[in-house]
Amino acid sequence: MAFEELLNDPVIQKYLHELVGPTGMPVAAAPPDGEVTDEELAEELGLELNDVRRALFILYENDLASYRRLRDEDSGWLTYLWTFEYENVPEKLEEEMYHLLELLEERQEYETDNEFYLCPEESIRFDFGEAMEFNFSCPSCGADLESMSNDRLVEAMEERIAELRDELNVEPEAQA
Ligand SMILES: [Zn+2]
Structure with a gap:
């Protein structure tokens, strides 16, 4: 099932809403196709980075998102690349x-x-x-x-x- 189709289902909307709450809902309702960083999501959705991270972590705990870490060789900063695993939603x-x-x-x-x-x-x-x-x-x-x-x-x-x-x-x- 395509993500858009999933997200049109009111039962699934309600389920996601109960998981991430109203602040996390923009994140849960806009799963990108490929990998995305928390910063990119925050900017795209106009949300606080902490709210985005919180929502992503809830999705992760419920097997609905996964991430891999990349370390920037120069700065040493870690970047988290997130993938939404909404095929697990049903x-x-x-x-x-x-x-x-x-x-x-x-x-x-x-x-x-x-x-x-x-x-x-x-x-x-x-x-x-x-x-x-x-x-x-x-x-x-x-x-x-x-x-x-x-x-x-x-x-x-x-x-x-x-x-x-x-x-x-x-x-x-x-x-x-
Ligand atoms: Zn009484």
């Missing part, structure tokens, strides 16, 4: 989605298996164990805790889980 993204699916499934189980209580004054939520420990009164303001439904939350999680399973072609787990 695979990394899929890993992320699997990870997210796992987290959501764990969370959904916790939400389904527990009862929840709410401090009506401050909207602080407690699970049953915590509520019992505080004798069903809010440890912060003393108000009586009220039983609370999390059906809507669980429903929203189930929808997101179903979407992710669908995108990843994962069969729903058989209920034990």
Whole structure:
């Protein structure tokens, strides 16, 4: 897949944005074809060198960029030549989605298996164990805790889980 095509995908844009943040996004969104130095990128994009380096390093840590070092024989300065490895994006993204699916499934189980209580004054939520420990009164303001439904939350999680399973072609787990 060509870089431009990748970067038009809103899911990939969001993934890159979450990795490098808003300051790093111009770097992540403008992968050059060949090698480039951090100085060249900073100048081209009108960014602070440190922001460019930070974004490049995040991409490097996530296997989306690599570099080689060149030493200038006269000055002894090191130059870093960066290559964007965006052919790894789909695979990394899929890993992320699997990870997210796992987290959501764990969370959904916790939400389904527990009862929840709410401090009506401050909207602080407690699970049953915590509520019992505080004798069903809010440890912060003393108000009586009220039983609370999390059906809507669980429903929203189930929808997101179903979407992710669908995108990843994962069969729903058989209920034990
Ligand atoms: Zn309270």
